[in-house]
Amino acid sequence: MSKSINKVVLAYSGGLDTSAIVPWLKENYDCDVVAFVADVGQGDEELEGIEAKAIASGASSCHIVDLKEKFAREVIYPTLKTGAIYEGQYLLGTALARPIIAQAQVDVARKVGADALAHGCTGKGNDQVRFESAFAALAPELTVIAPWREWTMRSRPDLLAYLAERNIPCSASVTKIYSRDANLWHISTEGGELEDPWNEPTEQVWTWTVAPEQAPDQPQYLQLSFQQGELTHIDGQAYAPVEAILHLNQIAGAHGVGRLDMVENRLVGMKSRGCYETPAGEVLRAAMLGLESLVLDRTTQDYRIRLGNEFAQLMYDGRWFTPLKDVMLAAATKIAEPLSGDIVVKLYKGQVTVTQKRSPNSLYSNAFATFDEDEVYNQKHAEGFIRLYSLASRIRALHQQADDDGAGKE
Known part of the structure; x- marks a missing residue:
């Protein structure tokens, strides 16, 4: 290869791709390979024996970093306040994890004195952009190696044959x-x-x-309590972010909540189809929308919706480490300040429905909304409001009538 590399930190998952990348880096760059594993809550099954697997593949060492708490507190909960949802459907499960993984990979690289970073993203996907944009913002001095854009292997059989030739064990199959x-x-x-x-x-x-169709025939109700837009209690019991998400994933998943079958527009220009399961996310999104409807005024709620659309695009496109992200999160945090209260959701046959809501900051007042007599709203005042509200239409119509009258006289 054209550039001399002494030590590279590889984002390692233990799957087929990264198992092949370890020996490929050593052979093609003649460098020391350090495996980096991010624990973002993928489960013990995926992490079991991963350090030994990395060493068996040729890595000199393996660093496993627990990022679950950071992921929940610094990415998931703040993003929930924005209401971000990509193309009206996707709760950004993959995109949300990439910034903290990239940041931790850079931290390991600096710790071990590496001069390069490597990832197993393909040249067709979004993740290559997300990772490399983060690397550019955090460590522009480090070389980035993307084997899928360099090597000649193109299929699973190619990778399996490559590993078999080198007697490197791999649990993957054709x-x-x-x-x-x-x-x-x-x-x-x-x-x-x-x-x-x-x-x-x-x-x-x-x-x-x-x-x-196989979910319980009886619905389940949950009471979710929020403080300034962050979940604090479920059914009166305090939950830290990670535990809350795991708990809601289990309960909502058992009711079939959180399934999405989507064809989306990738950042690189092509469409792709994926099936996503985000049970806790669907519950929390519904609850947040219910609380917003009670607390936010119309113009603020409209702005929050626009903010959510724009933030979803920012996250999907891998622009977490930008000044714009900081500005948008600051706005979302400010909007969420009055979002404290309780929401009751019903889980039933794949659906989550808000059934009850209350907040000390509620803008709903029966005294204003009632059809009965009240002392705070004089219905006669509506006439002046409507006349001013429709003034532009009235003026336009008068002009049109004058034009029509003039044309008739000719």
């Missing part, structure tokens, strides 16, 4: 159907029958949620 990515917030599934959008997903696709 017959693997799906590609999955899991973290505390969600799990995504691609591949298999999903590559044809005319195919309905089979139940093999879904791993966190039961089919709504």
Whole structure:
């Protein structure tokens, strides 16, 4: 390769791609490879034995960093305040995790004295942009290596053959159907029958949620308590962010809540299909919307909706480490200041519905909204308001009438 690299820190998952990347880096860059594993809540099954696997692949060491708490407190909860949802559907499960993974990878690189970073993202996906944009913002002096954009291997059989030639163990097989990515917030599934959008997903696709048809016949109610837009209690019991998300994932998933089958527009220009499961996210989004409807005035709520759309685009496009993100989160935090109160949601057959809401900062007043006689609103005042509200239409109509009258006289 053109540039001399002494030590590289690889974002390592233990899957087929990164297992092949370790020996490939050593052979092609003649460098020391340090494996970095981010624990973002993907589960013990994926992390079990991963350090030994990395060493067996040729890594000199393996650093496993627990990022779950940071992920929940510094990314998930702040993003919830923005109301971000990509293309009206996607709760950004994959995109949310990338900034803290990239940041921790840079931290490990500096700790071990590396001069390069590597990732296993393909040249067709969004993640290459997300990771490398973060690297550029955090460590522009480090070289970035993206093997999928350099090597000649193009398929799973190619990678398996590469590892077999070097007697490197790997649990992957040619017959693997799906590609999955899991973290505390969600799990995504691609591949298999999903590559044809005319195919309905089979139940093999879904791993966190039961089919709504198989969910309990009785609904379950949960009371969620919020302080300044952050969940603090579930059914009166205090929960830290990580525990709250895990708890809601389990409960809501059992009711079939949180499934999404979506064809989305990737940042790189192509469309892709994925099935996402975000049970806790769907519950929290519904609860936040219910609380906002009670507390925020019309113009603030309209702005929050626009902010959510723009922040979703920012997150999806990998622009977390930018001044714009800081500005937008500051606005969302300010908007969320009065979002304290209780929301009751009903979970039933794949649906989450807000059934009750209350807040000390509620702008709803029965004294104003009632059809009965009241002392705070004189209905006669509405006439002047409507006349001013429709003034532009009135003036336009008068002009049109004058023009029509003039034309008739000719």
